[in-house]
Amino acid sequence: MSENTEEPRRYSRRRLLATGGIAAGVGAVAGVGLVQGGAKTPQIGPSAARRFAGKVVLITGATSGIGRAAALRFAAEGGKVGFCGRRENLGAALEREIRASGGEATYVRADVRSEDDVKRFVDTIAGKYGGLNVCFNNAGVTVQKPLHEYSAAEWDDVVGTNLRGNFLALKYEVPHLKAAGGGTVVVTASSNALATDAGRAAYTASKRGLVGLVQTAALDYAAAGIRVNALVPGTTNTELVRRAGGAMALPDPVWEAMAANWALSNVPGLKRMATADEIAVFALALASGDFPYMTGAQLVIDGGKTAHA
Numbered sequence: 001m002s003e004n005t006e007e008p009r010r011y012s013r014r015r016l017l018a019t020g021g022i023a024a025g026v027g028a029v030a031g032v033g034l035v036q037g038g039a040k041t042p043q044i045g046p047s048a049a050r051r052f053a054g055k056v057v058l059i060t061g062a063t064s065g066i067g068r069a070a071a072l073r074f075a076a077e078g079g080k081v082g083f084c085g086r087r088e089n090l091g092a093a094l095e096r097e098i099r100a101s102g103g104e105a106t107y108v109r110a111d112v113r114s115e116d117d118v119k120r121f122v123d124t125i126a127g128k129y130g131g132l133n134v135c136f137n138n139a140g141v142t143v144q145k146p147l148h149e150y151s152a153a154e155w156d157d158v159v160g161t162n163l164r165g166n167f168l169a170l171k172y173e174v175p176h177l178k179a180a181g182g183g184t185v186v187v188t189a190s191s192n193a194l195a196t197d198a199g200r201a202a203y204t205a206s207k208r209g210l211v212g213l214v215q216t217a218a219l220d221y222a223a224a225g226i227r228v229n230a231l232v233p234g235t236t237n238t239e240l241v242r243r244a245g246g247a248m249a250l251p252d253p254v255w256e257a258m259a260a261n262w263a264l265s266n267v268p269g270l271k272r273m274a275t276a277d278e279i280a281v282f283a284l285a286l287a288s289g290d291f292p293y294m295t296g297a298q299l300v301i302d303g304g305k306t307a308h309a
Helices: 011-016 066-078 088-100 114-128 152-179 201-224 237-245 252-266 277-286
Strands: 056-060 082-087 102-109 135-136 185-186 227-232 298-301
Touching: 056 066, 056 114, 056 152, 066 088, 066 102, 066 135, 066 201, 066 277, 082 088, 082 114, 082 152, 088 102, 102 114, 114 152, 135 277, 152 201, 152 227, 185 201, 185 237, 185 252, 185 277, 227 277, 237 252, 277 298
Parallel strands: 056 082, 056 135, 082 102, 135 185, 185 227, 227 298
Antiparallel strands: none
């Protein structure tokens, strides 16, 4: 999920056609027709399951994208959802949406790069709802450019959010999970941890680091009844990806055509990006009690991207 709050940049048609790997896949920006050849995107309806009834669920990076989709679904399955993000307007709106649909949710503004923010967020949610049972550590950002062009601040921002932010989340979640007699943690990594491309040094390093962090944490806390697994999604049609492609200022139909064209060439299996809902339902499955023997795993859901690699 992207937490970047800067104003979207404006691009000329010439600049758009030259921006990023995704933009390079579109044949024209104006008057784009339907893209043929990708697998049909499914519509995933609400679940009738109540796997998280009575459970306290904590989510980082839930104001957009995969985290937002997961928050809605955790709440719909009975979870008491505490979530964070930096954009207060989006957080408050999501909290209202969940409550309006009969669910329970609390938004806390927190930046996962700040140890004080993370501790306050985790302790606030555990204190309000009487403990902690499930954690979906999802917050992430990216900056894409050749390695030598990164500023040290850009590198630190990506690694500090994606890797250090997960360390901080686990550091303050674990005591509450242990007090509850165990629980589950799902950490969002990326298919870039397995097979990556040029311009993604900081993102790939941080996401590959998360796989190691998950494996070690799983061994650290198995005896305490805490299972920790890595969710490894492929490219997902979210704000993070759209921003990385320099397409935030584009009309939605043009972005969707760009994304579809990119996927035809870059997702060898299904030839389309994932939806946030598709990744969210997998996150819920991993966070549930359905797989009690699974810990320290890296579970790939990438439409066939890394099978080809």
